[in-house]
Amino acid sequence: MSEINWDLLHAEAKAIMKKAYAPYSKFPVGVAALVSDGRIVTGCNVENASYGLGLCAECGLVSNLTATGGGRLIAAVCVDSQGNFLSPCGRCRQLLFEHGGNELLFMTPDGPTPMSTMLPWAFGPDNLTS
Ligand code: THU
Numbered sequence: 001m002s003e004i005n006w007d008l009l010h011a012e013a014k015a016i017m018k019k020a021y022a023p024y025s026k027f028p029v030g031v032a033a034l035v036s037d038g039r040i041v042t043g044c045n046v047e048n049a050s051y052g053l054g055l056c057a058e059c060g061l062v063s064n065l066t067a068t069g070g071g072r073l074i075a076a077v078c079v080d081s082q083g084n085f086l087s088p089c090g091r092c093r094q095l096l097f098e099h100g101g102n103e104l105l106f107m108t109p110d111g112p113t114p115m116s117t118m119l120p121w122a123f124g125p126d127n128l129t130s
Contacts, residue, residue, distance in 0.1 A: 014083045043063070044057050076107070
């Protein structure tokens with residue numbers, strides 16, 4: 001298991017945030033995560049003229065995770081345009097839970113917080129096998 005370099009994740013999240021396509025909300029978001037094999041995956045939000053179809057940054061991250069070899073998400077940092085830690089929306093907590101489970105650590109203003117706290121008693125893959 002790789003050591004979690006939170007500063008690097010923060011830097012990668014801020015870098016990918018600059019690639020966001022957010023002409024409607026003008027609220028660019030970037031997210032970066034450490035994967036179980038040590039690589040880092042990132043994502044930014046991509047909006048759409050049909051406003052409700054916009055993709056959150058976490059959607060891009062999960063797509064990149066799968067497209068570059070999969071694995072489990074270990075730790076993640078999401079930021080706004082100022083580089084402040086950003087809370088993932090409810091849908092994105094569910095997306096992240098699928099690939100990181102309860103142990104995935106998410107950076108918050110209170111420090112690294114497990115997904116079990118961010119999304120308590122989550123519905124996930126295990127529920128479909130019981
Ligand atoms: N957004 C994200 O990318 N991730 C979140 O977890 C919260 C919200 C984006 C969606 C939209 O493009 C913009 O932030 C404003 O809501």
